[in-house]
Amino acid sequence: MNIIKYNSFNRPNKGIDYYLKSYYFSKMPYTASELLDKGVPSKDIINAVKEAIRVMVLLDVDTEKHVSKFYSQYKGLLFKDCKLSELAYALVLLNLNNETMYAANIQLTIAEYFLKEYDMRKF
Numbered sequence: 001m002n003i004i005k006y007n008s009f010n011r012p013n014k015g016i017d018y019y020l021k022s023y024y025f026s027k028m029p030y031t032a033s034e035l036l037d038k039g040v041p042s043k044d045i046i047n048a049v050k051e052a053i054r055v056m057v058l059l060d061v062d063t064e065k066h067v068s069k070f071y072s073q074y075k076g077l078l079f080k081d082c083k084l085s086e087l088a089y090a091l092v093l094l095n096l097n098n099e100t101m102y103a104a105n106i107q108l109t110i111a112e113y114f115l116k117e118y119d120m121r122k123f
Helices: 014-026 032-036 042-058 086-095 101-117
Strands: 067-074 077-084
Touching: 014 067, 032 042, 032 067, 032 077, 042 067, 042 077, 042 086, 077 086, 086 101
Parallel strands: none
Antiparallel strands: 067 077
16 A cells, blocks of 8 residues: 655745735835934844844744845945834834944833833833
8 A cells, every 4th residue: 555645735826925025015114224324334234134033033923024135225336135014123223233323312212112101010
């Protein structure tokens, strides 16, 4: 008797995959490169994006809905950039190295807003 092994995973149609990626991409209003204009070094942006992705993966948040890599141009240079959802952008801002004035200000503003809205004893 021969045993036939069936693959129970059905791969969805590629057209649907392309549509969903395009849809998620359209819902990502921010780019990581925007932070370059704020004076944040590219190395810090890269590390903050990696940390934001790590947080989302750890918490089982679908990163495809929040981060999408693409090629962009900045001051005549072509480089890899990321489109970011509001959630991903907020996580990137929280994970920036606070050695720049912009990053320190953003982190302080987010902390102050959070403290006004939420009771820290609940966490």
